[in-house]
Amino acid sequence: MSYWASLAVVALGIVTVVSGGVGLGLAAIAAGAGWGAFVFRNASKAASLLEQWQGSHVCLACTRRF
Template sequence: MNCPSPRCGSSNVQLLSHYRDSLPPGSKLRDTYAEPAAAEGSYLLAVGLVILGIVAAASGTVLAGLAAIAAGLGWGAVIHRRVEDADRARAAWGNRRICLACTEQWTP
């Protein structure tokens, strides 16, 4: 595989993850080429809101219960989207290449 840059074309290409791992521990490039962070968040709050909504709806406050259920489902959808986006970014980073001659990066 050669560098796709029209000004380079070098065959000195490596996976970005391997290149980052080969850098010395104190190198600032380790942060520059770092893997994207995993998604922060927990489904616990979303599940708790849904359960609270079910209990509230069953005890007679139907409107408040439905609002809590909707909020829990909405929050769960937001968390799920963040997790999917982070996983997609991490997978793309794992497949990313870097040209060691011109530092061009790309995903084949």
């Protein structure tokens, strides 16, 4: 959902730049891109942690990690 919000802010910034509000439009584009990068970084970090957690299960029958 946050990806869509950041994409909407970038689109709104582009519309604002085309309409004549260059400073406000560029600020909106930068804010949307920054938020998108922040969300992407957090999502990739969460995926990495999930992968680590899934790899740390212990087999109860053989007492080895799998």
